[in-house]
Amino acid sequence: MTKVKVYSTPTCPYCTMAKDFLKDLDVEFEDIDVAEDHEAAKEMVEKSGQMGVPVIVIGDEVIVGFNKPAIEKALEKSKK
Amino acid sequence: MIYDVLIIGGGAAGLGAALYSARFGMKTVMLSKDFGGTGNVAHQVDNWIGEPGISGMNLMKKFINHVKQYKVPMITGEVMSIKKGKSGFKVLTKDKKTYESKTVIYAVGMDYRKLKVPREKEFEGKGVHYCYTCDGPLYGGKVVGVVGGGDSACLGSLMLKDYAKKVYIIYRKDKLGAEPITVKNVQKEKKIKVIYNSNVVEIVGDKFVTSVKLDTGKEIKLDGVFVQIGHIPLTSIAKELGIGLDHGLIKVDKNQETNVNGFFAAGDLTNATGLKQFITSVAEGSIAAQGAYYYITKQ
Numbered sequence: 001m002t003k004v005k006v007y008s009t010p011t012c013p014y015c016t017m018a019k020d021f022l023k024d025l026d027v028e029f030e031d032i033d034v035a036e037d038h039e040a041a042k043e044m045v046e047k048s049g050q051m052g053v054p055v056i057v058i059g060d061e062v063i064v065g066f067n068k069p070a071i072e073k074a075l076e077k078s079k080k
Numbered sequence: 081m082i083y084d085v086l087i088i089g090g091g092a093a094g095l096g097a098a099l100y101s102a103r104f105g106m107k108t109v110m111l112s113k114d115f116g117g118t119g120n121v122a123h124q125v126d127n128w129i130g131e132p133g134i135s136g137m138n139l140m141k142k143f144i145n146h147v148k149q150y151k152v153p154m155i156t157g158e159v160m161s162i163k164k165g166k167s168g169f170k171v172l173t174k175d176k177k178t179y180e181s182k183t184v185i186y187a188v189g190m191d192y193r194k195l196k197v198p199r200e201k202e203f204e205g206k207g208v209h210y211c212y213t214c215d216g217p218l219y220g221g222k223v224v225g226v227v228g229g230g231d232s233a234c235l236g237s238l239m240l241k242d243y244a245k246k247v248y249i250i251y252r253k254d255k256l257g258a259e260p261i262t263v264k265n266v267q268k269e270k271k272i273k274v275i276y277n278s279n280v281v282e283i284v285g286d287k288f289v290t291s292v293k294l295d296t297g298k299e300i301k302l303d304g305v306f307v308q309i310g311h312i313p314l315t316s317i318a319k320e321l322g323i324g325l326d327h328g329l330i331k332v333d334k335n336q337e338t339n340v341n342g343f344f345a346a347g348d349l350t351n352a353t354g355l356k357q358f359i360t361s362v363a364e365g366s367i368a369a370q371g372a373y374y375y376i377t378k379q
Contacts, residue, residue, distance in 0.1 A: 011239075012214035013120030013137045035217030035243070050205035051288070051304070052215050064205065066114070068156070 002078035004029035007044040007055040011035075014066040015054040021068060022056075027075060082180045083107045085372050086171055087365075088159050089187035091117020092358045093347025095143040096365030097185045102150035104373040110147075110154045111171065111179065116140035117189050118311075118348070119358055123213045123239040127259075128358050136213070139358065159188075162321050164340060183372040186318055186330070186338075187347045187365060190311030195227060199283040200307075207289025212236040212306045219244045222303040225292060226250070227280055233308035234258035234266045240306065241271040248300055249274040250292070275300070313349035326351040335371030336364055342375055344368040 004022065006029050008015030022029050034041035034053060048055045048062050056063040058074035085101040087094045090112030101108040114120075122136025131139060147154070157173040164170075168182040192210040194200060200208055209215040212226070216239055224244045226237045229251030235258070237247050249256070249266070254276045256263045266272055275294070282293040283305065291301045313329050324331040324339040329351040336344045336352065346364035348356045353364075 009214060009217040011123060011135070011137075011217060012211070013116060013140075014114075014211070014214060016137060017114060017116075017120075035220065038220070041218055049287075051207065051218050052205035052209065052211075053218070054214075 001028070002059040002075075003057075004075075005032060005057040006030070007032045007034050007040065007048075007053055007057075009033065009035045009053050012053050018054045018056055018066040018071070021066070021071065025075070081107075082168065082182065083109045084181065084376055085109075085183050085185060085369065086111060086169065086179055086181035087185045087187060088112065088162075088171070089117065089185075089189060089347065090115035090144075090154065091187065091189050091347060092119045092140070092143065092361035093117075093187035093189070093365040093368075094185070095140075095147050096362035097187060097344075097346055097369045098147045098152045098365075099150065100366040100369035101185075101372065102147070102152050104369060106369075106373060106376065108150075108152045109179065109181070110152055111157050111159060111173065112154070112188075113158050114156070115144055115154055119143075119361075121211055121213050123235060125358065126261075143362075159317055162317060162343075164321065164343070168342065182376055183342045183344065185336075185365065185368045185372060186323075186343065186345045186349075187361075187368075188314045188317075188349065190313050190348045192307065193310045193312050195280055195283075195307050195309065197280055197282055199285070203283050203285055203289050206287065207285055207304045208283060209304060209306050210308075212240055212308070215304070216240045216306070217243050219304050221245050223301065224248070225280075225300060225302045225305040226308055227305060228308035228310070229253060229256045229258070229274075230308070230310065231258045231262060232310075234262045236306055236308050237272050238262070238265055238269070241269055245271070247272045248302065250278050250280055250294065250300070251276055252279050253277070280305070311348065315349055318343075318345070332364075334367075335374065336368035337371050337375070342372075344371050 061074035084106035330345040347361040
């Protein structure tokens with residue numbers, strides 16, 4: 001099973017939408033609050049090259065923002 | 081299937097329209113890129129009567145759950161075109177699906193207005209942000225700027241001061257334009273400094289933003305800048321249908337109907353009122369639903 005990580009902030013509506021979307025798809029994920037966890041925030045910036053949330057990591061794919069088609073595509077790819 | 085009402089947009093106006101359309105007993109469907117709209121982004125809502133202090137996200141969840149009780153289908157999709165035929169409207173989405181409806185309530189709202197200064201685009205997400213509730217918490221202990229002086233800018237500053245060590249409000253006028261109660265709250269805050277009579281003319285940085293240059297010649301060192309200078313109505317698809325505009329906003333009558341019969345508009349993108357709030361959006365949505373009901377029953 002490919003590891004899925006969601007870097008988010010508690011007040012970010014698009015983060016909540018992304019997490020709800022993954023839950024609807026029954027995809028397990030690690031939810032990382034980058035407002036609290038500064039090391040994780042640094043890791044997110046290194047991985048995505050930017051400071052906007054959400055950042056969704058599915059296997060090798062790094063998706064910035066709540067982008068449904070990109071999430072679906074990355075999940076599909078991770079199954080292969 | 082031909083719907084009675086097709087609502088395009090999932091924000092406060094669209095959800096208000098959906099609730100009333102369903103209660104009028106009309107066959108209703110919602111089509112939107114996402115549900116909750118820009119209302120989702122409000123950090124704290126103090127002017128929705130009965131729910132003081134609720135977050136925009138939680139308020140919109142309540143709206144969505146309320147509409148769901150009426151089993152209105154909420155379809156995620158992006159509209160590409162709307163065509164009017166003899167029996168109503170044909171709406172085509174990006175994923176090539178077609179929906180038919182006797183009436184349309186167009187409530188897609190607005191998009192963030194950009195600064196349009198050099199290097200803004202290059203630094204998007206790298207110090208230039210538009211959603212303070214999303215990205216604000218990443219600026220813990222840092223210095224941020226907010227461009228603008230209206231409700232969004234002032235409310236954004238009040239949220240950002242909980243994280244950042246310093247918040248500059250950079251505003252082109254000599255007086256803040258937010259609700260007086262919000263202006264008072266901003267002025268009370270020691271962490272917030274307002275720089276009046278100034279416009280950002282350039283974003284400066286290397287990999288990330290390091291400062292902004294102002295038209296006064298000053299350069300403000302900061303780690304992030306949140307642009308809150310208003311919104312642009314998303315009217316392009318409606319314009320293709322020949323919908324009349326008034327100063328860039330969709331022109332509507334007292335029933336929220338446009339110049340195209342059966343095509344209604346509601347929310348931030350109409351000229352119905354200058355007060356762009358949750359309550360006015362919901363109100364416009366509900367009036368549009370009643371307008372659609374009159375339209376259908378008189379046909």
